[in-house]
Amino acid sequence: MLRLAAGIAARSYAVDLVLIKREGAYLDSIPPGVRLVVLNTRRTLNSVAALAGYLRRERPAAMLTALVHVNVGALLASTLSRARTRVIVTEHSQITRNFAALTSRTVKLAYRMVPRVYPLATRVVAVSGGVADDLATFSGMGRDTISVIHNGIVTPELYARAAEPCDHPWLAPGEPPVIMAAGRLAPVKDFAALIRAFADLRARRRARLLILGEGELRGELEKLASDLGVADDVGMPGFYANPYAVMSRASVFVQSSQWEGLPSVLVEAMACGTPVVATDCPGGTREIMDDGRLGILVPMNDDQAMADAILRTLDQPVQTNEMARKVEEFTLDRAVDTYLELALGPQAVRRPLVHPRMAQPEAGVNR
Incomplete structure (x- = not known):
């Protein structure tokens, strides 16, 4: 959401980032031109009332929200405020799977309110067709009422950082190929399956595995690599300041x-x-891999298939120009255009310089 807020602000719109509390890992990353608004509340109900007050005072043209409990609270606040703010709620993950894993009663209640409350939104957006399908099943909403807008991921800065030098010794010229992965060291990422597949691959070819990220499964994953005899060829350096420089050099x-x-x-x-x-x-x-045209899709829980797919990709990689065409669907400019059109109409994209305020509760948009 910060990237999207920055992209909208760069079009000369006034953008507020509305937070319940002044806390979080990204406070230092709030982009220039984005105003921070802190509600300073503790209880969920108080947050709804505080957000309703903000909407009455500021009268934003549109509010863009993410996370189920925030989406539900924002829709309730909009109803209470009677402001004419367009509310666009976004889903970024598999809502049915997230609901099954919940432990918080308050958040569970918010999920249970989705079928009744989400239809109040001006527009409901999912970041992929798969997420939209899942949301339609969970909520009972018609699939045609849920828009799909891909996240704005690709920026000029990404390409610039990918071209920067990388000092990791495994990526020096003449070293064995490096297989890379990145993400939280958590069960959903299933890096254990990747390490088992790598052990299979390593028995057939020299290679190394580099997993960037941190999380609660670090000890288990390190033990697994040791038990499989590949610890010397599996690196888990944790957070990496510039992962793109590593990505661009991985095989x-x-x-x-x-x-x-x-x-x-x-x-x-x-x-x-x-x-x-x-x-x-x-x-x-x-969707990203064009049904397997831009890379090999393997069944889940099939370590052998994953090892075979990695070996095949090392030998016959996909042409980079085909991937380059695909990633144009995920540029920040494209996402900004689409959200502005949803929030303010087609004229907002055509005339990007005379602009009202937009608000984002934990990511939103104001007029």
Whole structure:
């Protein structure tokens, strides 16, 4: 959402980022031109009332929201405020799977309100067709009432950072090929399956596996690599300041997830020109890879198929010009154009310089 807020602000719109509390990992990353508004509330009901007050005072032209409990709260606040703000709620993940894993009673209640509350939105947006299908099943909404807008992932900055030097010794000229993955070290990413597949591959060919990211499964994954005898060829350096410089030099990028919304790292890898292999999991993976035309899709829970697919990709990578054409669907400019048209109408895209305010609760838009 910060990237989208920055893109809208760059078109000379006034954009507010509305937070319940002044906290979070990205506070230092709020882009220039985006005003931070903090509601300073503790309880969910108080947050709804505070947001309603903000809407009455500021009268934003549109409000863009994300996360189910935030979406529901924003729609309730909009109803209370009686402001004529267009509310666009977005879904970024598989709502049915997220609901099954919930432990918070408050958040569970918000999910249960989705079928009644989401129809109040001006527009409901999913980041992929797979997410839209899942939301339609969960909510009972007609699939044709849910728009699909891909995240704005690809920017000129991504390409510039991909071209920067990379000092990782495994990526020096003459070293064995590096298979790369990135994401939270969490069950949904299923990096254990990737490590098992890599052990199979490593028995047949020299190679190395580099997994960028941090999470609660680090110890288990390190133990698995050791037990399989590949610890010396599996690197997990944690957070990497510039993952794109690594991506652009890796031989293959692998996504091993059990489900996704719209996997940004897969798009980023393709933008970097890196061949991709991915599990054919629920979500947007198949859309990104053009039903397997732009990389091999493998069944989930099939380590052998993943190892074979990586080997085949090392030998016969997809042409980078085909991937480059595909990633044009995921540019920030394209996403900004689409959201502005939804929020303010077609004239907002054609005439980007005389602009009203837009608001984003934990990401939204104001007039």
